[in-house]
Amino acid sequence: MPVILDFEKPIAELENKIKGMQSVANVDLSNEVSALEQKLEQLREEIYSKLTPWQKVQLARHPERPRSLDYIERFCEGFTELHGDRLFGDDHAIVGGFGKIDGQPFMVIGQQKGKDTKSNLYRNFGMPNPEGYRKAMRLMRMAAKFNRPVLTLIDTPGAFPGIEAEERGQAEAIARNLLEMSRLPIPIICVVIGEGASGGALGIGVGDKLLMMENTWYSVIAPESCSSILWRSWEYKERAASALKLTADDLLKLNVIDRIIKEPMGGANRDYDLAAQFVKTAVIAEFKNLSAKPVSALLDERIDKYSKMGFWGEMNK
Amino acid sequence: MNWFQRTKEGVNVDTEKKELPNVWVKCDQCGEIIYKKDLWANFNCCTKCGFHFRIFAKTYIQMILDDKTFITINKNMVSVDPLEFTDTKKYSDRIKTTVSKTGIKDAIHTGYGKLNGRPVVLAVMDFGFIGGSMGSVVGEKISRAADAALAHKLPLIIVSASGGARMMEGALSLMQMAKTSAKLALMHEQGLPYISILTDPTTGGVTASFAMLGDVIIAEPGALIGFAGPRVVKEATGKDLPPGFQRAEFLLEHGFVDLIVPRKDLKDTLDKLLEFFGTKTDPHFDLNQVTES
Structure with a gap:
């Protein structure tokens, strides 16, 4: 039974109606069915083309949304997962390894959520511990050593706020990645495939190009937490989602991201293969441009890109 | 009765x-x-x-630098409201009120100065300005402070006091973490020293970027230092926090700060560190030629 979000209910009802009519034997309802199917198409267009920021947050968190490994399985040939940070352990909330995308060897690193309680517990709900960030960095250094590009897939509700995570230096692990990723002498492409929550997302999100899928979010804080801090209540999550300007469209306008990747109608959860195809095409296109540049130009442009981030003014008083 | x-x-x-x-x-x-x-x-x-x-940024400047040597830079930079953010009040109004209440323009002061005669670039955060939060202005001023250090081959000292990245600038605040860290990477490549001083409190996106990247990291005794705030950790884990959790002494014990220095010894410690690092200062650099900006 697929999960239906509240705003998708009219679509689901119509879908069920059509299914019901199709299952009726003896009577030919094909005219009625095709009329309803046309209506369904319109309804989908209407609903999915006008999603509010909060609705996009809901889609980004959809329990059936493809995870990093679903994408890797589809567009990365011969993927071999590598484990461990060589310091403490192996974090299951971040996966990493190498494989080929369209014939080009890549180091691919992704935050990995589960799909049910058991796998979510195993993946810590996609919330990495410091060893996850350190594993990611170790694999990226390896990629640089052998001159292979890096692709990161971002999908996290945040870095894990646990006691042990603090003891093992969550902040240091993330900070170190920001510093090193800003100068890694190979192309780095980052794609937000689900949730991009704060420093936990940025910890594998510094690179030459930042791409976002259509129904994802990326911000400094989750809308619920923002609501709880600024409004002192959990009730304002929808307003917080709008205020934070966390959608791909907003962030393209603010020059935070470089490209939006289209999703299948109704979200990536509706068609894994097509979603993976869209991501693959975008990654290949970006890599083509980046690989044509000498390393020095690549690094200068990366520094320049981040130097320009943000908006400020002057007040002469 | x-x-x-x-x-x-x-x-x-x-x-x-x-x-x-x-x-x-x-x-x-x-x-x-x-x-x-x-x-x-x-x-x-x-x-x-x-x-x-807890003390004001200006007090740190007096404490660390030689008397009357501080030359402030980018002092007129102010936050704009790129997201047109409104919670219970408009962010633009919040900035105005805070500027007039605190008399400072954002949560950080940056500039040049001398420490026992050695020229340095100093940045000091002020917790009194929207919780010392880092938005575009804080990020940009640190980035320019690092540029100044790079241009004249000077050491950089940053005193942090912050609740983290500023929510009202959304992903743009997050990007300041990447911006400041990238500039510190350039300093690292040039062999220039960066000393990070953590004061009470230093948390969130500030800790997870420039604050944790010092060649040497100094903490003030008892300072709260962490990624997630203690309340968040408690709520997320449902566990009681160990005694002294996220205090400077706890971080020292776990290997995340180099040393804890009481304020009275801070300047002497900085002097010793700078002496050990040695100077690369551009011989043509003259602090007297620098103008306030």
Whole structure:
């Protein structure tokens, strides 16, 4: 039974109606069915083309949304997962390894959520511990050593706020990645495939190009937490989602991201293969441009890109 | 019937807790009543237990740099409101109110100065300005401070005091973490020293970027330092926090700060570090030629 979000209910009802009519034997309802199917198409267009920021947050968190490994399985040939940070352990909330995308060897690193309680517990709900960030960095250094590009897939509700995570230096692990990723002498492409929550997302999100899928979010804080801090209540999550300007469209306008990747109608959860195809095409296109540049130009442009981030003014008083 | 009946009407009884007169202050940690002048003379630390009171950025500048050597840069930079953010009030109004209330323009001061005669670039955060949060202005001013250090081959010192990235600038605040870290990477490549000083409190996106990237990281005694705030950790884990959790001493024990230095020894420690690092200062650099900006 697929999960239906509240705003998708009219679509689901119509879908069920059509299914019901199709299952009726003896009577030919094909005219009625095709009329309803046309209506369904319109309804989908209407609903999915006008999603509010909060609705996009809901889609980004959809329990059936493809995870990093679903994408890797589809567009990365011969993927071999590598484990461990060589310091403490192996974090299951971040996966990493190498494989080929369209014939080009890549180091691919992704935050990995589960799909049910058991796998979510195993993946810590996609919330990495410091060893996850350190594993990611170790694999990226390896990629640089052998001159292979890096692709990161971002999908996290945040870095894990646990006691042990603090003891093992969550902040240091993330900070170190920001510093090193800003100068890694190979192309780095980052794609937000689900949730991009704060420093936990940025910890594998510094690179030459930042791409976002259509129904994802990326911000400094989750809308619920923002609501709880600024409004002192959990009730304002929808307003917080709008205020934070966390959608791909907003962030393209603010020059935070470089490209939006289209999703299948109704979200990536509706068609894994097509979603993976869209991501693959975008990654290949970006890599083509980046690989044509000498390393020095690549690094200068990366520094320049981040130097320009943000908006400020002057007040002469 | 009451045992004691007030027979006179109109007697005023002082039931409110008496405020201490202005010249006295009570220690948050041990409750000692301290004469303010004694507190100032003791680097704003309790004369009995050594508790470090939170102090203004300007006080740090006086404490660290030689007298009257600070030359502020980018002092007129102010936050704009790129997201047109409104919660219970408009972010643009929040900035205006905070600027007029605090008399400072954002949560950080940056500039050049001398430390025992050595030229340095210094950045000091101010917790009093929207919780010392980092938005575009804080990020850009640190980035330019690093540019100044790079241009003249000077050491950079940053004193942090912050609740983290500023929510009202959304992903743009997050990007300041990447921006500041990238500039520190350039300094690292040039072999230029960066000393990070963590004061109470340093949390969130500031800790997870420039604050944790010093060649040497100094913490003030008792300072709260962490990624997630203690309340968030408690809520997320449902566990009791260990004693001293996320305090400077806890971080020292776990290997995440180099040393804990009481304020009175801070300048001497910085001097020793700078001496060890050695100088690469551009021979043509003359602090007297630098103008305020």
